[in-house]
Amino acid sequence: GENLDHLGLSDYIRAQNRNIPIPETYGVLRIGSRAYIFMRHISGKTLHDVWPVIDQEQRIYVSEKLSGILSSLREIEHAPGSPLGWNGMVKDWRQRTRIGHNIRSETEFNGFLLSNPPGTISRADSSRLNTLLSTSHRIVMSHGDLHPGNIMVDPESLEILAVIDWEFGGWYPEYWEFVKAMEPGPWGYWWRWFPRDAAGYELEWGVDMVLDRVLG
Numbered sequence: 001g002e003n004l005d006h007l008g009l010s011d012y013i014r015a016q017n018r019n020i021p022i023p024e025t026y027g028v029l030r031i032g033s034r035a036y037i038f039m040r041h042i043s044g045k046t047l048h049d050v051w052p053v054i055d056q057e058q059r060i061y062v063s064e065k066l067s068g069i070l071s072s073l074r075e076i077e078h079a080p081g082s083p084l085g086w087n088g089m090v091k092d093w094r095q096r097t098r099i100g101h102n103i104r105s106e107t108e109f110n111g112f113l114l115s116n117p118p119g120t121i122s123r124a125d126s127s128r129l130n131t132l133l134s135t136s137h138r139i140v141m142s143h144g145d146l147h148p149g150n151i152m153v154d155p156e157s158l159e160i161l162a163v164i165d166w167e168f169g170g171w172y173p174e175y176w177e178f179v180k181a182m183e184p185g186p187w188g189y190w191w192r193w194f195p196r197d198a199a200g201y202e203l204e205w206g207v208d209m210v211l212d213r214v215l216g
Contacts, residue, residue, distance in 0.1 A: 005087045006166040013141065013166075016076045020069055021162045044161040048148035048187055058158055059193055065160050066151070067195035070177070074140040074197065078171045084109055084139060086170030091144070093168060093180075094212055106135045106173050113211060120215055129214065132207045137173035144168030146181045146198075147190060175201035179208045 010022045023042055047062065054062075083104055084090050090100045090112060100112035110133040114126045121129070143150070145168045152162040168180065177198040182191055182205055 005089070006169060009086045009169050010166050013073065013076065013169075017072050020072050021160055022166070023162050023164060042152045042162045042164070044152045045155045046149050047151040047153050050153060050155050050158070051148060051187075051189070054158065062153065062158055062160070063193045063195055065158075067197040069160065069163065070146075070195050071197040073143070074174070076141040078139040078141070082171075084171045090170070090172070091168050093145075093183075094215065106137055106139070109173065110135065114215075125214075129211065132210070134173075134204070137175055139171050140174045140177075142169060142172040142177045142180075144170065144172065144176065144180050146177060147183075147185055148187045149185075174198075175204035179205050 007025050010025060013020055014022050014024070051059070081104055083102055085100070085103065088102055090103045090109060092098045092100075092113060098112075100109075100115075103109050103112055110130060113133070114121075114129055143163060143166060145165060146163070150163060150165045151160060152164060153160055178194060178201040181194060181198075
């Protein structure tokens with residue numbers, strides 16, 4: 001059946017900080033292999049929908065609001081030595097989603113990034129790529145797929161109503177939020193407006209682009 005671990009993550013974040021706008025989950029109904037999630041309805045539009053009709057000043061306003069939300073998210077403390085990701089699983093989505101278990105440090109996370117698919121690159125090339133990956137980032141709570149299609153806003157006031165779709169969220173190195181938000185999509189403008197509290201990792205993004213080409 002469908003993996004619903006992210007619902008537990010949403011509940012956890014909401015309990016840690018009520019100022020992070022995440023829709024409440026009322027329940028889950030399973031019928032066979034299908035799962036139906038009942039959540040609080042958010043009556044707004046995605047940021048992607050309103051982006052073409054708002055001006056520069058309004059875009060700055062939204063980016064600053066998001067920066068505050070991400071700052072609050074990243075203040076939720078990770079217990080040193082506890083697993084990265086969520087529920088003992090880290091996820092890396094490129095052409096497909098890959099899952100690693102019981103990853104407890106950035107060094108182990110880097111090994112996970114380079115581990116699959118087997119046979120793609122030689123062990124020597126993998127070792128060389130590993131030297132490009134830092135092991136000194138903070139581990140912070142992350143959304144993991146923070147693009148304008150996952151941000152709900154009031155089209156009039158531009159207040160942020162909800163950040164949705166936490167499937168790839170959890171504890172990750174601090175650069176991960178920026179790198180995954182820069183994945184290709186219909187929001188090529190996003191890099192210019194990405195919230196400053198989670199931006200500034202262009203070097204890590206460049207390294208990830210290399211991994212993307214090598215590992216697919």
